Amino acid sequence: MSNSKDETKAAVETILAVAEAIRELKEVPTGHLYAVLCGKLELQTFQKIIGMLKNAGLVTEANHVLTWKEPTK
Numbered sequence: 001m002s003n004s005k006d007e008t009k010a011a012v013e014t015i016l017a018v019a020e021a022i023r024e025l026k027e028v029p030t031g032h033l034y035a036v037l038c039g040k041l042e043l044q045t046f047q048k049i050i051g052m053l054k055n056a057g058l059v060t061e062a063n064h065v066l067t068w069k070e071p072t073k
Helices: 003-025 030-037 043-055
Strands: 027-029 059-062 065-068
Touching: 003 027, 003 030, 003 043, 003 065, 027 030, 030 043, 030 065, 043 059
Parallel strands: none
Antiparallel strands: 027 065, 059 065
16 A cells, blocks of 8 residues: 555544544543543644534534534434
8 A cells, every 4th residue: 555545544544533532422522532632643633633523514512512413314
């Protein structure tokens, strides 16, 4: 596998892992989640992932709390 494929795969796996953590917790303060991940993700990367999840309609954020939204059918 080429380096760019490896990087893409790693990025997707990271996004899925963050999404799964929020889904399992249902609600989590943004700072608490980042504190757990801060040794593994830079703040800017974390913010981009949260932004992607919010833009996808999977997560909402209010008062620095992330909440998982169950998809509507």
